[in-house]
Amino acid sequence: MITVKNLVKSYPKRGSKERLKAVDNASFEVRDGEIFALLGPNGAGKTTTIKSICGLIVPDSGDIRIKGYDVLKERKKALEQISAVLEGNRNLYWRMTPIENMKYFCGIRGKTLKRTEALRILETLGLYEKKDELVHKLSRGMQQKAAIAVCLAAGTDILLLDEPTLGLDVNSAVEFRSLLKNLQVQGKTILLSTHDMGLVEAVADRVAIMNNAKIVVCEEKRKLIDLFTARGYKVVIESNGSTEEKLARLGFTEWNKDGNAIELHLNLSSSKELYEIMEKFRVNQIEVESIEKELVNFEKIFISYTNGSAKS
Incomplete structure (x- = not known):
């Protein structure tokens, strides 16, 4: 579903002619129907890798394909196959409600979202009662759930989730594990980047660990344990x-x-x-x-x- 091969990305080093490698020859693949976890400490290269897959960063070299489509050469076709929640607060318009955000972002993708489907997704995430409340009035955890609702509303087979449990309380984080497993049962393929080791242990099928811009291990979670x-x-x-x-x-x-x-x-x-x-x-x-x-x-x-x- 996703293939990353020999990915390299570097940035100019401040005050120097040298370049700092953010991703150094990274390769991995995400298989159909699995939950794949991409892990690493801050600065390891995870976010650069995720943004490269999403077409937000152009790598120096390497090949990224989504369902066989080249992200650089067939950008529109490739990005139609995925929906993403990126770390931070830029996944939503704060002066819109969760349901308005869902409809708006679906509209950008050329999709009409039925209200009944939007409400079903919000109910699944425990956001039904907040459907008509402005996003900026929601708690950080509720905002994260709303971003995930927008991601699910796109209806793609592949979901990219960057720190999806960030800001969620313990109960919500545990509920989210069940949600991911249910999405997998429904046939979704999930690429998960997280610092939540409990989430990885509970839901991941395979794991890649990045350190100092390199993939240091890529293996089935069960085999590693x-x-x-x-x-x-x-x-x-x-x-x-x-x-x-x-x-x-x-x-x-x-x-x-x-x-x-x-x-x-x-x-x-x-x-x-x-x-x-x-x-x-x-x-x-x-x-x-x-x-x-x-x-x-x-x-x-x-x-x-x-x-x-x-x-x-």
């Missing part, structure tokens, strides 16, 4: 006074202490590494009370890849 679960161990050892000194001598720098128990969290590249650590503990007379595999949340996976500690 399984991989890190296999590597993560919690080891509880007995503290007898000299244990902490021995651990420091072996190169361990972080642990949790609770009474006479010390808890180590290990992220290992293989089970062989665990055996080697256990042998060091035996030689140094460090008594192990328990070892168990550690459940991993997606936030830990994200941090591992963006700080460079993850190993493929």
